[in-house]
Amino acid sequence: MTDFASLLVADRGQKAHPIHLVDKNSFEDWAKTRPAEDRALLKAHRFDGKSGFAFVILPRKGDEFEVVSAVADARELSPWCLGKLSESLPEGAYKLAAREPGPAALGWLLAQHRFDAYRAKKSEEPDRGPRVLVTGEPAKIDAVVREAEAVALVRDLVNTPAGDLGPAELEQAVRAQAERVGAEVRVTSGKELEEGYPLIAAVGRAASKEHAPRLIELEWGDPKNPRIAVVGKGVCFDSGGLDIKPASGMRLMKKDMGGAAHALALAALIAGDRLPVRLHLLIPAVENAISGNALRPGDIVKSRQGLHVEIDNTDAEGRLILADALTKAGEGEPELIVDFATLTGAARVALGPDLPALFSNDDRLADELTRSGKDSTDPVWRMPIWDAYDEMLKSDIADLANAAGSPMAGAVVAAMFLKRFVPKDTPWAHFDTYAWRDKGKPGRPKGGEALGLRAVFAALSDRYEKSQPSTRG
Numbered sequence: 085m086t087d088f089a090s091l092l093v094a095d096r097g098q099k100a101h102p103i104h105l106v107d108k109n110s111f112e113d114w115a116k117t118r119p120a121e122d123r124a125l126l127k128a129h130r131f132d133g134k135s136g137f138a139f140v141i142l143p144r145k146g147d148e149f150e151v152v153s154a155v156a157d158a159r160e161l162s163p164w165c166l167g168k169l170s171e172s173l174p175e176g177a178y179k180l181a182a183r184e185p186g187p188a189a190l191g192w193l194l195a196q197h198r199f200d201a202y203r204a205k206k207s208e209e210p211d212r213g214p215r216v217l218v219t220g221e222p223a224k225i226d227a228v229v230r231e232a233e234a235v236a237l238v239r240d241l242v243n244t245p246a247g248d249l250g251p252a253e254l255e256q257a258v259r260a261q262a263e264r265v266g267a268e269v270r271v272t273s274g275k276e277l278e279e280g281y282p283l284i285a286a287v288g289r290a291a292s293k294e295h296a297p298r299l300i301e302l303e304w305g306d307p308k309n310p311r312i313a314v315v316g317k318g319v320c321f322d323s324g325g326l327d328i329k330p331a332s333g334m335r336l337m338k339k340d341m342g343g344a345a346h347a348l349a350l351a352a353l354i355a356g357d358r359l360p361v362r363l364h365l366l367i368p369a370v371e372n373a374i375s376g377n378a379l380r381p382g383d384i385v386k387s388r389q390g391l392h393v394e395i396d397n398t399d400a401e402g403r404l405i406l407a408d409a410l411t412k413a414g415e416g417e418p419e420l421i422v423d424f425a426t427l428t429g430a431a432r433v434a435l436g437p438d439l440p441a442l443f444s445n446d447d448r449l450a451d452e453l454t455r456s457g458k459d460s461t462d463p464v465w466r467m468p469i470w471d472a473y474d475e476m477l478k479s480d481i482a483d484l485a486n487a488a489g490s491p492m493a494g495a496v497v498a499a500m501f502l503k504r505f506v507p508k509d510t511p512w513a514h515f516d517t518y519a520w521r522d523k524g525k526p527g528r529p530k531g532g533e534a535l536g537l538r539a540v541f542a543a544l545s546d547r548y549e550k551s552q553p554s555t556r557g
Contacts (some may be wrong), residue, residue: 085240086197088232088496091214092189092385093177093191094222095392100179103169106150108134111154114394126152139169151178161188163461166217167527184221187461191527192217193232193446199243199531222548230356233351234541235534241345242519242532246321246338250295251288251369254341258300258348258367265355266324267304273297281368285395286385287325287401288370290378295320295371299409302365304355307501309364310548313413314354316347317402317425318369319366325379327370327396339532342519344369346537350422353541359548366406366413372398384482388412390503394482396489402427404486407505414507420449421512422540423502430494431516434467440518440536441467443499446511449543453513456546457539464515464539467495474500515540 106114115123122142129140131152139153151173155165166185170180170192185192196215219225241249241257249257255271262269273296278285281299288297300318319340323329329337344367351365368421377384383395385404389411393404402425413421431441442464444450450466457464476488476497484504488497495516506512515536524530 085233086236087192087555088193088197088229088236089225089430090184090216091193091196092217092219092228094225095179095218095220097351098177100177100218101148101292102150102179102181104150104181105155105158105165105183106133106152107155107158108132110158117484148176150181155466156205157434161186162191163187164191164525164527167191167195167525170215170217171526173215177217177218178217179218184219185217189217189219189224190231190235193228194235194501195527197232197236197239199240199529201244221406223524227357230353231538234353234537237349237352238342238345238519238534238537239532241348242339244338246371248280248363249338249341250291250320250371250520251298252294252296253320254344254367254369255298257298258302258365261348261352262302262304265304265352267302267351267355269303272299272301277350281388281412282385283387283404283408284368284370286379286383287372290325290375291371291373293371295373297368297370299412300367300369301412302351303363304351304365304459305362307362309360309362311364311416312544313364313366313416313421314347314350315406315409315413315421315423316345317343317423318367319402319405320369320371322372322399322401323374325374325401327381327397327399328374329399336520339520340426341369342426342517342532343402343515345519345532346424346515346517346534349534349537350424350540353537354544357545358546359542361548364413364416364418366409370401370405372401387505391504392482394479394485396485396487400487400498403501406502410502410505414505414510417507418510420446421506421510423513424515424517425535426519427516428495428498430491430498430519431467434495435465437518437520437522438535439463439465441465441495441516442536443467443469443496443514443516444512445469445503445506446513449511452547453539453541454543457536460538460542462536462538462542464536467499468500469503470496471500473497477501513540522548
């Protein structure tokens with residue numbers, strides 16, 4: 085893991101190269117205050133403050149220099165507006181000339197994170213050292229570092245090949261985080277899983293012994309605090325089962341545990357910030373494989389809740405394992421439940437790669453999550469839980485089917501299925517997220533990505549810090 089704490093440091097008067105941030109509205113007035121040689125250099129580079137992430141290095145005496153960079157809005161910085169600078173500037177210490185970095189510190193840190201575990205040459209930039217950002221807001225450093233670590237955790241877990249990250253390795257990742265924060269871990273597998281969580285066991289039974297299914301649970305926090313449950317879909321690889329995916333659809337299925345990665349990263353943020361809650365993390369971890377004992381279309385499995393589910397499609401397996409995990413979460417009587425899942429292609433068709441689909445049975449919770457997503461530049465978009473579509477899950481011989489015969493409203497129907505396993509009066513939010521970036525951007529490389537993580541953490545922080553400030557540690 086990148087040492088993010090070394091890349092964001094308190095201002096103690098140390099030497100640092102100034103960074104001037106301008107936009108299309110402020111550039112001309114700023115340029116008038118600069119020496120003639122600066123203006124000549126900016127003109128030579130055709131720098132006009134309108135070029136997105138473009139920047140120019142302005143030489144000074146010796147090895148000193150200043151930097152001017154164009155941003156979309158110099159008054160209100162986004163988390164990613166310093167990403168290109170952090171990726172591109174020479175080694176050294178830097179400081180914003182006219183303000184503090186605020187949210188932009190996150191992008192500065194993450195732009196220097198690399199997933200290079202599988203490269204013989206660990207970095208494409210072997211001769212470059214760290215770019216350190218100096219801030220006059222030292223009290224905010226720890227929180228920004230924790231947030232960067234959480235995002236990097238999601239990225240690294242999702243990027244790891246399925247051959248090296250099966251259910252057992254996902255369990256170890258949970259245990260590693262539990263050790264860091266002093267949490268308890270409980271794992272259910274084997275016969276106990278078959279008896280207590282039959283849907284999880286059925287989906288994962290075709291995998292090898294090394295990739296045997298399990299339910300991983302983590303509990304943290306004072307039991308006297310409000311109980312919340314966080315659930316993450318942990319399909320470590322999804323072949324589609326007997327309803328096998330085509331090669332093109334299987335290529336990225338190492339990322340089908342992206343919901344689990346988000347849930348674990350959220351747990352790390354909650355514990356790291358010591359929110360006054362009793363956290364219950366649940367990750368059903370499986371590999372949806374193919375063998376002689378694989379789950380078959382037409383099979384019927386009795387869920388933990390007691391409902392019999394007819395398997396219409398073995399490639400709609402994520403909702404099956406989430407159903408048993410949501411049932412278990414509800415048994416603890418939490419005051420809210422949040423789940424993350426890379427669940428449907430339909431959500432991506434509707435909203436594209438950057439917008440997680442948010443479904444919720446509670447308007448207040450949905451409003452909080454939508455607002456926090458906007459405020460933290462981690463947007464989510466609410467989709468309807470449309471009760472009229474419940475009939476699409478009708479089975480002729482069981483309580484319900486796991487998928488609809490129609491391709492329409494796929495994300496909504498999947499959410500309707502999950503709703504059956506959530507206690508009626510418990511506020512619940514379901515995120516159908518992509519957990520991937522198809523095309524890189526500054527601070528956000530191609531590959532695994534945290535989408536919706538920061539929105540949820542911001543909403544939970546706002547809810548519990550405001551409601552119970554006296555319990556903060």
